[in-house]
Amino acid sequence: MKPENLHRALREWEIHDRLPPRFQERVWQRIAREEAQTLINPWSLFSNWLGQLLARPSMAVSYLVLLLFSGLLAGYWQARVEQTHTLEQLGSRYVQMLDPYHTQH
Amino acid sequence: MRRPWVILIAGIAAALLGYFAFYFAGTAQSRAMSREQEPELAWLKKEFHLNDAEFARISEMHSSYLSGCAERCHRIDERNQQLKQLLGATNTVTPEIDKLLSDAAKLRAECHKQMLQHFYEVSRTMPPEQGRRYLAWVQERTILPDSHQDMQDMHH
Secondary structure, X not given: OOXXXXXXXXXXXXXXXXXXXXXXXXXHHHHHHHHHHHOOOHHHHHHHHHHHHHHOHHHHHHHHXXXXXXXXXXXHHHHHHHHHHHHHHHHHHXXXXXXXXXXXX | OOHHHHHXXXXXXXXXXXXXXXXXXXXXXXXXXXXXXXXXXXXXXXXXXXXXXXXXXXXXXXXXHHHHHHHHHHXXXXXXXXXXXXXXXXXXXXXXXXXXXXXXXXXXHHHHHHXXXXXXXXXXXXXXXXXXXXXXXXXXXXXXOOOOHHXXXXXX
């Protein structure tokens, strides 16, 4: 193809398809994201990761439920340990009150 | 962009809330017991499932026993003090040391007898099953001798 034909074809070429909605805004967002990532800021990396992770409702709900149950379990376990310890201590003190020869083992 | 952070903080808050809710609920009983005037007796009531009448009777026995016990403890302290002085002054078993050791052994036997008597009275005040359990528990920690397995092992 001759160069003058190519130039003519390009001049006459028109795009009739419509751009997707908010095309321009998305392009700018992508540019901004790419620029931010090039700085390699750990905080923003974490922030982005968190944003992507918790953007899905199923993940957000799972996260909330997991943390709630972890808290409940830790509280239950800690209370059990402490309750057992207190009861053992009180039992030992009861024996100490009654037995003048009692020594702690 | 704020929404993930809100969810993150809500998760941490939920975990803390769950932790403290279960922790405070789970330790409520022992905290209440520790606040009692005599936590040891409150423990006894809970551990051996005593009703109020049984508990009141056992509390009376307990006070009565402790008054006698204080007097015996005073005598034990006196004997120990005397023995300490005698042991520091000699390197042989003198007749005084011998007598003091015999007295200490008698006093110990007297203490154990009184204590055992108290245990039996307390156990009889409890419901039969709990009484048996109480006796086994308390004898294990007071009257019954410790295991001397370590000493036996050393001799062999």
